[in-house]
Structures are given as C-alpha cells and as structure tokens.
Amino acid sequence: xxxxxxxxxxxxxxxxxxxxxxxxxxxxxxxxxxxxxxxxxxxxxxxxxxxxxxxxxxxxxxxxxxxxxxxxxxxxxxxxxxxxxxxxxxxxxxxxxxxxxxxxxxx
Numbered sequence: 001x002x003x004x005x006x007x008x009x010x011x012x013x014x015x016x017x018x019x020x021x022x023x024x025x026x027x028x029x030x031x032x033x034x035x036x037x038x039x040x041x042x043x044x045x046x047x048x049x050x051x052x053x054x055x056x057x058x059x060x061x062x063x064x065x066x067x068x069x070x071x072x073x074x075x076x077x078x079x080x081x082x083x084x085x086x087x088x089x090x091x092x093x094x095x096x097x098x099x100x101x102x103x104x105x106x107x
Contacts (some may be wrong), residue, residue: 004034004035006033006034007031007032007033007034007035007036007037007038007091008033008034010038011027011038011091011093014093014103014104015027015093017103018095018103021101021103023095023096023097023103024095024096025093025094025095025096026093026094027091027092027093028041028080028092028093028094029084029090029091029092030091031087031088031089031090031091031092032089035089036089036090036091037053037054037087037089037090037091038053038054038090038091038092038093039051039052039053039068039080039083039090039091039092039093040052040053040065040093040094040095040102040104041076041080041092041093041094041095042095042097042100042101042102043073043094043095043096043097044097044098044099044100045098045099047072047073047074048070048071048072048073048100049070049071049072049073049075049076050067050069050070050076050100050102051067051068051069051070051076051079051080052065052066052067052068052102052104053065053066053068054066055068065102065104065105080092
C-alpha cells in the first residue's frame with residue numbers, strides 16, 4: 001500500500017509549526033486536499049522573497065524543498081500567478097518571516 005500524507009493535513013501541520021514560531025502565514029490558494037502540490041512563498045523583513053517547492057534532488061537522490069524563484073516580493077507574485085494558472089490543484093502559502101526562515105523539513 002502506498003502511504004501518502006494528504007496535502008490538506010500537511011498544510012494544517014505546517015501552519016501549526018509556524019504559529020508556534022510566532023510567524024504569520026496565510027493560505028492564498030487551496031488546491032486538491034489529497035494530492036495538491038504546495039508552493040511556499042517566504043518573505044523577509046526587507047520584502048525579499050523565496051518561492052519554495054517540493055522537488056527531487058538528483059544529486060542527493062531524495063525529495064526535498066527547493067527554491068524555485070527568488071527576488072523581491074513583487075517580482076515573485078507573477079511567478080506564483082503563472083503557476084496557479086497552470087495547476088488548479090496547487091496550494092499557495094505565504095509566510096512572513098523576518099529572518100527568511102521557512103521551517104520546511106526535508107525527508
């Protein structure tokens with residue numbers, strides 16, 4: 001049997017971790033509750049942002065969180081919108097983290 005953590009459960013757990021760290025986080029877009037991909041936009045106090053997505057790192061032979069775009073907060077928004085148009089099952093989360101820490105854990 002293939003074991004898979006439902007995306008909606010993962011999102012709730014991640015938001016709980018961020019809440020415990022006293023960070024503001026928002027669900028900008030809800031995707032498929034079972035298998036939706038998740039984008040996490042992390043913005044620091046200087047409005048610099050990184051867009052994180054789970055992907056496979058061939059060099060490490062493992063699934064991990066990868067930075068797929070970075071720039072100012074305003075520069076990242078069009079990237080997010082493009083991804084949303086291409087994937088209706090996409091979840092988009094936004095995290096305001098003064099030091100840019102995202103607290104995403106690799107396997």
